[in-house]
Amino acid sequence: MSETSNAVLNLPALRAQFPILAERIHGQRLAYLDNAATTQKPEAVLRALDNYYRHANSNVHRAVHELAARATTQYEAARDRIAAFLKVAREEIVFTRGTTESINLVARSFLQPRLQPGDEVLLTGMEHHSNIVPWQLAGARTVAARITDDGEVDLEDWHRKLGPRTRLVAVVQVSNSLGTINPVAQMIRAARERGIPVLVDGAQAVAHLPLDLRELDADFYACSAHKAYGPTGFGVLYAKREHLEAMPPWHGGGDMIRTVAFDGSTWNEVPYKFEAGTPDMAGAIGCAAALEWIEAQGWTAIHAHEQGLLDYATPRLAEIPGLRLIGTSAHKVGVLSFVMEGAHAHDLGSILDQHGVAVRTGHHCTMPLMERFGVAATARASLAVYNDRQDIDQLVQALHKARRLLA
Numbered sequence: 001m002s003e004t005s006n007a008v009l010n011l012p013a014l015r016a017q018f019p020i021l022a023e024r025i026h027g028q029r030l031a032y033l034d035n036a037a038t039t040q041k042p043e044a045v046l047r048a049l050d051n052y053y054r055h056a057n058s059n060v061h062r063a064v065h066e067l068a069a070r071a072t073t074q075y076e077a078a079r080d081r082i083a084a085f086l087k088v089a090r091e092e093i094v095f096t097r098g099t100t101e102s103i104n105l106v107a108r109s110f111l112q113p114r115l116q117p118g119d120e121v122l123l124t125g126m127e128h129h130s131n132i133v134p135w136q137l138a139g140a141r142t143v144a145a146r147i148t149d150d151g152e153v154d155l156e157d158w159h160r161k162l163g164p165r166t167r168l169v170a171v172v173q174v175s176n177s178l179g180t181i182n183p184v185a186q187m188i189r190a191a192r193e194r195g196i197p198v199l200v201d202g203a204q205a206v207a208h209l210p211l212d213l214r215e216l217d218a219d220f221y222a223c224s225a226h227k228a229y230g231p232t233g234f235g236v237l238y239a240k241r242e243h244l245e246a247m248p249p250w251h252g253g254g255d256m257i258r259t260v261a262f263d264g265s266t267w268n269e270v271p272y273k274f275e276a277g278t279p280d281m282a283g284a285i286g287c288a289a290a291l292e293w294i295e296a297q298g299w300t301a302i303h304a305h306e307q308g309l310l311d312y313a314t315p316r317l318a319e320i321p322g323l324r325l326i327g328t329s330a331h332k333v334g335v336l337s338f339v340m341e342g343a344h345a346h347d348l349g350s351i352l353d354q355h356g357v358a359v360r361t362g363h364h365c366t367m368p369l370m371e372r373f374g375v376a377a378t379a380r381a382s383l384a385v386y387n388d389r390q391d392i393d394q395l396v397q398a399l400h401k402a403r404r405l406l407a
């Protein structure tokens, strides 16, 4: 591990590593506050992608020539680095297209074959659609724990719903719409006592929280590279080895087989059994570069900076007349979801865009959560490690202008 002991970030130097932050938007400075949707990429990641295509590109695992060897070595080294970042074994890391595909894999290959009529998947009311719909497609009933007014899981309700019909627990570690950090370790222990397997949706956690999946002891953990400074279209499913060994493959094709014959085929070892077809080699290499980049900044410094910025932003937003923050847990990352009286979230988003401020507006793929708070949509500013106070000031000024125009 290359964690440094930095306590404070050199923010101007860090920002300079993200070339896109210098873009002008409608003639304005860019305040990129849409990081929960996707983060921007540092030079280290851009270089890793570029180097791969310039010097190593070839298909992996299937040839003896030099470029194929380079591609395979770099691709498998990326698996080692990603496994080390998550503190698990390389055989437990399945490469996917992202969190969504990782969850679908578990729904199809783990849950569906075990499902009895009436079986339930216990969720929370703040899950992303990608942690709801795959379970429904697999044929399970989805049951969700109540969300409190602050945007936390009502643990009493969750415990009450953890019952004899619960076949699996699935929970988001950090909410993309609220920022809430859920007590997943505690939830995993409670499920484990009843022998119920747990999947954690880590899409919004990887960039913000140090992870030790061995210690966390979830059965499954799903995440995406692009939410943590890595490339789009690449993600990871961590699964305990015993599960991967027992699960049938879900996609058939090249690389996932040991032998193929017309009267039947046999499967490759884990994790390759789940990786049919030509993989995203550059994606894996870019993901590993992104995780190394995160570690090089140091978790202490990342945490101090992001929490400091959240503490700076929260009261400034809260004091804007007519603005209501949704998601006010004391345990949260830098996500500021809000509605403004008399203003539609999309109109708000368009006005902010005219001022160079990129936020997301809509239901954020959490329709049940929007319903819980009685809104159709929110505007959401979400922070990353490269955001600074100027970004927040730009947002607040633009919101004051929007209020005068709309409210």
Ligand code: PMP
Binding pocket: 036, 037, 097, 098, 099, 100, 101, 128, 130, 131, 172, 174, 175, 176, 201, 203, 204, 224, 365
């Ligand atoms: N879960 C959460 C909490 C998310 O924020 C997202 C992305 N918005 C996903 C799952 C899905 O991730 P992806 O689109 O990268 O598959």
